Ligand code: UD1
């Protein structure tokens with residue numbers, strides 16, 4: 490069978506989502522680093538439809554601003570029901586014929602495979618409507634699928650259902666494949682003669698059935714996939730389901746996840762085989778980790794790149810690049826622009842920002858390193874603070890290759906410490922240190938003999 494390409498996918502996203510109690514529109518709430526609408530569009534795009542329409546209404550500017558690629562917004566001025574929403578969308582593509590897929594914008598776990606199967610079933614049976622249904626333990630609130638002799642007759646919304654119908658555990662998921670022409674015809678005939686006074690998309694099924702058209706149904710293999718989000722508790726539930734799905738896939742691909750329940754990995758994160766992830770680790774955004782790296786415990790990385798066999802523990806990092814076999818942590822704070830070379834080290838209680846630290850160079854302890862470039866094989870002593878900000882401007886500090894910055898230095902930018910140069914412990918370095926020189930930026934120590942006896946006599950004694 491040729492792979493079916495729908496003429497259009499219509500995503501329903503005009504509703505307000507009041508139960509989220511949020512200023513953010515419901516479909517823009519995120520899980521695993523992508524909005525609900527983003528997940529749905531991702532699945533929809535895999536079908537490669539000619540048209541990808543998103544019906545927007547509430548917070549339309551905000552929702553529309555997130556659309557990329559082929560997706561195009563269609564405004565539904567007032568939310569008169571799911572059937573009305575689809576009609577408004579179809580009116581913008583009057584000449585389109587073929588298969589029209591409809592998905593709700595708040596079902597983020599739907600997969601492309603499930604949509605693909607639905608479209609294939611629809612084509613195979615040459616149906617007017619093919620709906621995706623699910624069998625659930627608690628169907629409260631959903632439309633019930635009424636069958637007769639096994640075949641679907643209609644969907645009855647929960648609010649319109651009598652007690653016997655409410656016993657039905659097979660529900661409509663709001664995911665459909667329609668044939669455009671009979672869909673357009675049925676949408677013209679929808680009424681608002683129901684409990685919610687809305688034009689129900691679900692009524693298309695009864696209309697098609699009454700007209701003697703073929704109505705087919707595909708039962709979802711995984712009912713979780715079809716779950717919608719109406720409130721924050723459901724969002725958290727689905728985030729957990731998605732977390733398990735993502736972690737399981739990485740484990741199949743060879744990643745060692747020691748504690749799946751406390752490991753959160755965004756959808757776009759890339760992990761090579763033999764990466765080891767210890768408990769309480771969150772990997773966000775476009776983070777990429779090479780083979781054999783060890784992350785965690787207690788580590789959060791956002792948009793970071795980690796080299797082969799690097800080790801990062803108890804660290805918070807954003808937009809940092811960590812070289813192969815480098816070590817970071819514990820308790821390191823990597824801010825944007827941190828680049829650590831191969832075999833380099835950023836150690837305990839070190840904060841870095843816009844810091845390029847070369848291969849084999851180390852910032853082992855208790856330092857702030859901002860706007861600095863360090864060459865190769867250099868060491869920054871414990872407690873070094875880069876004084877990069879004069880209150881008005883940021884300045885850059887440079888350390889060459891094979892240099893040794895002493896402990897407890899203040900490097901007052903802009904300043905350069907040369908190749909093979911040293912600085913004395915406790916120095917405030919305000920001037921460049923030439924290659925091979927020792928920079929001493931402090932007073933020499935002097936000892937005052939007999940001071941204690943003169944100034945701090947023991948109790949009862951006179952000063953000497
Ligand atoms: C809908 C179905 C129900 C199904 C359930 C599955 C109808 C009448 N009912 O009910 O059978 O079991 O989904 O989750 O279709 N929307 C618009 N414009 C509107 C109204 C809704 O764009 O005028 C959007 C909403 O933003 C939402 C989607 O359509 O994304 C579904 O609407 P919602 O009100 O949540 O329908 P349900 O009551 O959940």
Ligand code: CA
Pocket residue numbers: 595717718719
């Ligand atoms: Ca809903």
